Amino acid sequence: MQTPSPGRARRREAVTFYLLISPWLVGLLTFTLLPIAVSLGISFTRWDMLSPPELVGLRNYARLLDDRLFWQSLSVTARYTLMYVPTELVGGLLLALLMNQVDARGIRLLRTLYYMPSVLSGVAFVVVWMWLFHPEAGLINAGLALVGVQGPRWLVDPHTALTALWMMSLWGLGRTAVIYLAGLRGIPRELYEAAAMDGAGAWRSFVGLTLPLLTPTIFFNLVLSIIATFQTFTSAFVATNGGPLDATLFLVLYLYRKAFQEFQMGYASALAWVLFALVLAFTLLVVRSGRWWVYYEGESP
Amino acid sequence: MRSSARLRRWLLLALLWGVALLFLIPLLWMLSSSLKPTWQIFETPPRWLPDPPRWENYREALTTLPFGLYLRNTTVITLLTIVGHLLSCTLVAYAFARLRAPGRDTLFVVMLATLMLPYPVTMTPLYVIFHRLGWINTFLPLTVPAFLGSPFYIFLLRQFFLTIPRDFEDAARIDGANIVQILAWVIVPMVAPALATVTLFTFQASWNDFLAPLIYLQRPDLYTVTLGLQFFRSTYTTNWAYLMAASLTTMLPVIAVFFAAQRYFLAGISLAGIKG
Numbered sequence: 001m002q003t004p005s006p007g008r009a010r011r012r013e014a015v016t017f018y019l020l021i022s023p024w025l026v027g028l029l030t031f032t033l034l035p036i037a038v039s040l041g042i043s044f045t046r047w048d049m050l051s052p053p054e055l056v057g058l059r060n061y062a063r064l065l066d067d068r069l070f071w072q073s074l075s076v077t078a079r080y081t082l083m084y085v086p087t088e089l090v091g092g093l094l095l096a097l098l099m100n101q102v103d104a105r106g107i108r109l110l111r112t113l114y115y116m117p118s119v120l121s122g123v124a125f126v127v128v129w130m131w132l133f134h135p136e137a138g139l140i141n142a143g144l145a146l147v148g149v150q151g152p153r154w155l156v157d158p159h160t161a162l163t164a165l166w167m168m169s170l171w172g173l174g175r176t177a178v179i180y181l182a183g184l185r186g187i188p189r190e191l192y193e194a195a196a197m198d199g200a201g202a203w204r205s206f207v208g209l210t211l212p213l214l215t216p217t218i219f220f221n222l223v224l225s226i227i228a229t230f231q232t233f234t235s236a237f238v239a240t241n242g243g244p245l246d247a248t249l250f251l252v253l254y255l256y257r258k259a260f261q262e263f264q265m266g267y268a269s270a271l272a273w274v275l276f277a278l279v280l281a282f283t284l285l286v287v288r289s290g291r292w293w294v295y296y297e298g299e300s301p
Numbered sequence: 302m303r304s305s306a307r308l309r310r311w312l313l314l315a316l317l318w319g320v321a322l323l324f325l326i327p328l329l330w331m332l333s334s335s336l337k338p339t340w341q342i343f344e345t346p347p348r349w350l351p352d353p354p355r356w357e358n359y360r361e362a363l364t365t366l367p368f369g370l371y372l373r374n375t376t377v378i379t380l381l382t383i384v385g386h387l388l389s390c391t392l393v394a395y396a397f398a399r400l401r402a403p404g405r406d407t408l409f410v411v412m413l414a415t416l417m418l419p420y421p422v423t424m425t426p427l428y429v430i431f432h433r434l435g436w437i438n439t440f441l442p443l444t445v446p447a448f449l450g451s452p453f454y455i456f457l458l459r460q461f462f463l464t465i466p467r468d469f470e471d472a473a474r475i476d477g478a479n480i481v482q483i484l485a486w487v488i489v490p491m492v493a494p495a496l497a498t499v500t501l502f503t504f505q506a507s508w509n510d511f512l513a514p515l516i517y518l519q520r521p522d523l524y525t526v527t528l529g530l531q532f533f534r535s536t537y538t539t540n541w542a543y544l545m546a547a548s549l550t551t552m553l554p555v556i557a558v559f560f561a562a563q564r565y566f567l568a569g570i571s572l573a574g575i576k577g
Contacts (some may be wrong), residue, residue: 014402016480021396023389028447034414035426042426049432092533098317106314112563113321117328119559119566122509123527124548127534128331131541137343139330145346174324179570197341223417231419234511252421259425260516268425276422283417 036276043269055268060270070271072246073254076162080250081229083166088225089218092176099177111181121172126238129168130155155240158247165235165248176221183217184210210225215294223286226249230279251275307459319325335359335545355542362533362543363550370522371529378443378514378525379507385447386454386503387496394458395488399470416452420512428516442508442517445502454499457569461495462488498569501562509554526551 018025043060047053055257064070099110132139133154141151154164187210233252236242242249242257255275259268308515329349334342336354363369397409431442473487489496511527518524524532537543559566 013400017396017400017402017405018393024393024450024455027446028415031427031446031449032418032423035423035430038455039426042429054350095320098313101313102317110317110321116559117324119505119555120552123511123530124551127530127544127548128327131334131545132327132330137345137347139347142345144349164351171324171327178567183571227417227419229423238534255421259428263430265425272422272425279417279419
C-alpha cells in the first residue's frame with residue numbers, strides 16, 4: 001500500500017473541513033443570508049402576506065423619514081443606549097474592582113450572588129420588577145417613603161418609564177462585573193509588585209497598568225452591551241408595551257408592531273434594514289476605534 | 302495607620318455585602334409576595350413575613366392556566382435546542398480549530414460577523430420563510446435552526462479546542478481511528494466542561510426566550526412558560542400574589558441549575574471574555 005501524497009492528504013482534510021461545517025453553512029445560507037436578501041426585496045414592496053406584494057420602489061424608506069413614531073423609537077433606543085452602556089461599563093468595572101480586593105472565599109460567594117440575577121432574564125424577571133415599581137404598594141416607593149420621599153409613578157409616567165427600564169437592567173450588572181473580574185484576575189501579580197517598586201501608588205498603577213491591560217475586556221463588554229441595547233424588546237413589551245405616550249417605544253418593539261400586529265411586511269423590512277445599517281455602522285465604529293485604544297499583549301496578526 | 306486600614310476593609314465589606322443584599326431583595330420580595338393573602342399584598346408599610354403564609358397561591362395560580370402543559374412545551378423545545386447545539390457546534394468548532402482548508406479563515410471572519418447580527422434584523426423575513434414552509438404554530442422554527450449551529454457557541458468551543466493538546470488525536474489517528482471515532486471517543490470526553498457550558502447557556506437562553514415563541518406560537522396549547530406567564534399577566538393584572546407565585550415557579554429551574562452548575566457558567570464567561 002502506498003502512503004497518500006501530501007497533496008491528496010491536504011485535499012482530504014479540506015473535504016472533511018467542509019463536510020463538518022456543512023450544517024453551519026446551510027444555516028448561514030438559509031437562516032441568515034437568505035433572510036437578509038429576502039427582506040431587502042420585501043422592503044421595496046407593499047405586502048400584507050395575504051394579497052400578492054406590490055412593488056413601490058423606495059416609498060417605504062421615504063415614509064420612514066416622515067414617520068414620527070420611527071423617530072421616536074430611534075430616540076428612545078438612543079437615549080436608552082446612552083444611559084445603559086456607560087453604567088454597564090463603569091458600574092461593572094467598579095463592582096469588579098471592589099470584589100477583587102476581597103479574599104478568595106469571599107469573592108466566590110459574592111460572585112455567585114451578583115451573577116445570579118443576570119441569568120433570570122425573560123418575562124418573569126420583568127413581572128417581578130413591575131411589582132417592585134408599583135406606585136402605591138411597590139417596594140421601591142415604600143423604601144423612598146421611609147426617607148420621606150414621595151416616589152414617582154415609574155412605569156406609568158412618561159417621564160420616568162425609560163429610567164425605570166434602565167434601573168431594571170441594572171439587576172444584570174453582575175454579569176458584566178464577573179467578566180471584568182475574570183479580566184482583572186488575569187493580570188499577573190508581579191506587574192503590580194514591579195510598579196510598586198518603581199514607587200507607583202494605587203492610582204498610578206490603576207491608570208498605568210490595570211486600565212490598559214483591561215482594555216480588551218472593556219472592548220468586549222462595550223460591543224456586547226451596544227448589541228444588547230439595540231435588541232431591547234421583552235422588558236418594553238411586557239412592562240409598558242411601548243407606553244406611556246410612546247416613552248418606551250424601542251426600535252425593535254416598533255418593528256414587531258409593524259410586522260406582526262399590522263402585517264405591513266414591506267414597511268417592517270425597511271425598518272429592519274435601517275436597524276441593520278445602524279448596528280453595522282456602530283459595530284464598525286467601535287471596532288475601528290478599538291485600534292486606537294485597545295491594547296493587546298504580544299500584538300501580532 | 303493600621304486602624305485606618307482596618308476601617309477601610311470594613312467599609313469595603315459593608316459596601317459589597319450591601320450591594321449583594323440589593324441584588325437579592327427582588328427575589329426575597331417575590332417569594333414573600335407570592336405567599337401573601339390578598340389583603341396583605343397592598344399593606345403599607347409593606348410586611349416582609351406573610352402571616353400566615355398562603356401556600357395555596359401556588360396551586361391556584363398554576364392551575365388557572367395549564368402551566369403543566371407550558372412547562373412540557375418549554376422542556377421539549379429546550380431539550381431539542383440543546384441537542385441541536387451540542388451536535389452541530391461541536392462538529393463546526395472542531396473543523397475551525399483543527400482542520401486546514403482554503404477559505405477557512407474567511408469563513409471564520411464571516412461567522413464572527415454574524416455573531417454581531419441582532420435577531421430582530423432577520424425576524425421578519427424569517428417569519429415569511431417559515432410561513433412558506435408551513436412551520437408557523439409548530440416547534441420547528443424554534444428548534445431546527447439549533448441543529449445548524451450557533452456562531453457564539455461555535456466560537457466558544459473553538460477557543461476551548463485550541464487550548465487542548467493534539468497528542469491524543471494524533472495517537473488515535475495512528476491507531477487507525479477515523480474522524481467520527483476521534484470526535485466521539487477522544488475529543489468529546491476532553492471538552493466535556495465546554496460542552497456543559499454550551500448546554501447551560503442554551504438552557505438559560507431557550508428557557509427565557511420570549512420574542513421567537515411570541516412570533517411563531519400563536520395557539521395556546523403550544524405556549525411556552527414565558528408566553529403563558531405573559532398571557533397570565535395580561536389577564537390577572539392585579540393579582541400580584543398569583544403573579545409572583547407563577548413568576549417564581551418559572552424562574553426556579555434556572556435558579557436551581559445556576560446554583561448546581563455555576564462553574565460552567567463562569568467558565569463560559571472567561572472563555573468568551575478574555576480571549577475574545
